[in-house]
Amino acid sequence: MFSEEAIKELDGIKAKYPTARAALLPAIYVAQREFGWLSADAYEAVADILGVPRAIARGVGTFYAMYKNMPAGRNVVQLCTNVSCMILGAEKLVDFLKNKYGLEPGGTTPDKRFSLVIMECIGACGTAPAMLVNDDFYENLTENSIEGILGKYK
């Protein structure tokens, strides 16, 4: 069940569209924030509040790469390894995360501090390699700088 505050927020979102269905993507974002990840219960809450079939809510939510369909760590490291980042060393950074933090692509550290998601271009190609940690952009990454950056996330 959504909190009262979230319900109010969802009402505001629905008002932006002529159909309740169009609020599905933003509503899934709200559910992800409220419940931490998108469990079957979270999808049910989304489906019920918008009046869309549960299978549709889950079908749509699992199509998109950025929804958390599994429990994730407290901080999500989203590292780009597409061509512009790859040719400037992104793969070495993937290895570094593995060796230094035991963090595998698609995995989460045992202390639940970090999850790692390999991204398909985050639009920071001119300052590659780049990553997002949660909603924060970090660019021109090196092994050294990554270590300093991740130190800020507990």
Added chain:
Amino acid sequence: MEKVLLKNIDNPDSADIGQYLKSGGYQSLPKALTMEPKDIIEEVKKSGLRGRGGAGFPVAMKWTFASADPKFPKYLLCNADEGEPGTFKDRPILEKNPHLLIEGMAISGHALKAEYGYIYLRGEYPAAKHILEAAIGQAYDKGFLGDDILGKGIRFHLAVHQGAGAYICGEETALIESLEGDKGQPRIKPPFPVNVGVFSKPTVVNNVETLSNLPYVLEIGGEAYSKIGSPDCPGPKIYCVSGHVERPGVYELPMGTNLRDIIYTHCGGIRGGRQLKAVIPGGISTPVLPPDKIDCPMDFVNMPKHGSMLGSGAVIVMDESVCLVKVCYRALRFFEHESCGKCTPCREGTGWLRKILGRIENGEGMDGDMDLLLSVSGNMLGKTFCPLGDGAASVVQNFIKHFRPEFEEHLRTGACTVKG
């Protein structure tokens, strides 16, 4: 050339409406509101403005189709799903110059008699979402958006719709599906969005950079605008350059600037004086070019004559340290991941190509793999539902066309001789 799209972006307050007004912003919108919609479209037609998302479709023509449809309400969608790998040209507009886009959309909304607009923003740009929403709030407060814009009785409402990580949503009908709350899978055309678009209403989908040109078109007039850059597709263009150049970044230059000049003059040439090996000129889907083929004007009309495409103007420069088999493999991993699964040639083909390239890259290639790559990709070209599959197939075909010996070397020796 005076900067139009990236004007003031170095100013730390550039996203604020006060700064935008101070630098002459929101002067074209009042002018537009005194004009008849058809006269604005006529001005855009004179300007020769073409869509900057990759296809280069004439803006006035798209607008005329949508205007001619008798159904209301009409919708204006801004495609801010900048996902083509190598592309980061819209991000500075979204994050640093949001009011330019908002003004452009309000002008376009009036021209189309559209009362509602959405900015479909990729999920990977969370900062831009907050910046755009703040800017939209400011524009409402100042009367540049709303039910009665600047007291002229004209209505245009604007909201941000955040995507959630799907490259395919940059395709306009997939974008529409996604906005309606569905999986981002393309629709068959016709009907075209200009007739049956979002919520089954006439819909124009234009790219961020395209819409951001509108204030300038009205400021200097279509005639003067048409004199900038290439005669066949005029205007300023943002080129975004990544990879092995001395100065990667965004460059606003006249449309049609020579690719070699972009790399060697504006970006300072190849880093550390190394040798150029290959250039992808317009985002990863556009055909790769070898070093002896980069003397070409970067615009929609001339690039196809030189064996590639302008695409999004995303130039990826690769020096001698790069293994092109690996790049091609990485590109196909991307296409396989992003294929929406709707049509068989793309869904299966991207996976097959990725597997074949993967084994060649890993030294496990088999006899006949080159022919197999060409055969599979050849059977995808022109047979997929939308351009994603064509893009994937053409990447393979063009890497082999220009760099076949490197692939064959991998196959023969099972190893890569490139020193990274």
